Amino acid sequence: MPFAIDVRDVTRTYDDLQAVSQVTFALPVGRTLGLIGPNGAGKTTLLRMICTLVQPDCGDVLVQGFSVRHQPREVRRRLGFMPAEFGSPRGVSIAEYLEYFACLFGLSASDRKARIRDVCELTELRGREAVLVNGLSTGNRQRLLLAKTLLHDPAVLVMDEPASGLDPRARNELRAIIRTLASLGKSVLISSHILPDIEDISDQIAIMEAGQLVLHGDLGSLQQAHADHRRSVRLKVPEADLARARETLLALPQVQSCQPADRGLSIVCDEADTNDLLAALLQAQIRITFFSESDVDLEQIFMRTTAGKVT
Ligand SMILES: Nc1ncnc2c1ncn2[C@@H]1O[C@H](COP(=O)(O)OP(=O)(O)O)[C@@H](O)[C@H]1O
Ligand SMILES: [Mg+2]
Known part of the structure; x- marks a missing residue:
């Protein structure tokens, strides 16, 4: 079984700044990895390379054995990315928002209905489908973003700072949802600087600083x-x-x-x-x-x- 995510010596430079330098690590299938590091450490750049949104200058990332360089479509099929930023369109309901993305993922009409119901169930948005997206609280916005990320049932989930801006109750609920996803066998890579959250849900830890991976391993053995x-x-x-x-x-x-x-x-x-x-x-x-x-x-x-x- 290939790794869920296999990062091989990736480097990404912006002008003369090495945002990510020679990072190598692997996440086994079904595990949850917490990526931590101060602002500007290169976390988002690394996640965006894993998700095929930014090309590495050198090195490669394999997602379930598929290369982000050479097989980006295969990678996208297997991976869900929850970005830190979220544009919320005006006058669109939760149901319409999810329907739109389910169409983009190429799901058939009957699959769309079932999937939207499932992801709303999982993220506890059931019963709120008619609520407008741009009026949502931060907590519900994060749930919706996660619901959208799960529409095509990806085996690998990559989340960039999903807990930032959440109140303690919403953070708790998000942690519970991530634990449920892990128990369903998903492989999860989550970046955060809320260390107790990461400690609570991750079985592996990676620490980045100034573009470099300074530590990676099992939380228990570390x-x-x-x-x-x-x-x-x-x-x-x-x-x-x-x-x-x-x-x-x-x-x-x-x-x-x-x-x-x-x-x-x-x-x-x-x-x-x-x-x-x-x-x-x-x-x-x-x-x-x-x-x-x-x-x-x-x-x-x-x-x-x-x-x-x-x-
Ligand atoms: N598109 C970009 N253009 C230029 N510099 C960037 C770009 N994206 C990120 N950077 C720079 O790369 C470094 C790492 O940024 P980032 O990956 O966002 O770190 P983190 O997510 O850990 O805060 C920062 O110094 C940031 O300013
Ligand atoms: Mg970031």
Whole structure:
């Protein structure tokens, strides 16, 4: 069985800027890969190359064994792309919008009816088919965009920042839909900078920075590899003590990073006894409301792997 997506040494340059340089990775069939990276890292350019919308300068991408360079129509048949931007036409209902794209995909009239019903069911748009597209909330707009992407029942789904701009409830619902798609055997590549979302739904992670792939692997094994020699601590203190707590911790040699997170601090330190951290905080008379060692999370992997480079 070929890979769902097999990215082979692709490079894309805009003028003298290498938006994507020599990226190679593969996504096995039926898996979900989360692609993360700061703005300008090259994520959208990479996704657009996978979807045949941008030609690589060199290298190739195979989607279920078909080359984006030489067999773009075969690729498009198997792949659904949900872009980050969405043009919403005026005066068009959800039903009409989906009907239009189903026609473009070449579905017969009876197939169109069944498919539109199925995708509306899956994205929980059933019963709202008459609602106008340009008045939709961001959450419903994303559902519609996903419904459209699924019309031709692609085996491979590529989604560019689908959760950006969504409120927590809509994000939750989107995550649930993506999990359902994964359970139906779809291969999913999703880019985002909402790390907890990616951590929740992906079994593989890829991190890009300044056009390069800096990390790729199974989330579980990455967490294990990173947990081997470092500890991760979550700390909460009253707001008034936060800056001092950070200063105190950063002065300790075993503390590698100390980032604001979730109304507290997320600390990565050497495999020293974390009691030293507690002792230093207490000595500085910082009021600790929460202190806990935790598993290494994706945010910490991300912070350690990337250097804050921009193109
Ligand atoms: N069509 C384009 N023309 C010129 N530069 C582009 C174009 N598309 C992207 N870039 C540049 O390539 C780099 C990567 O952009 P992009 O792939 O959109 O990154 P990301 O999606 O990770 O934010 C950025 O510096 C961006 O300005
Ligand atoms: Mg982008």
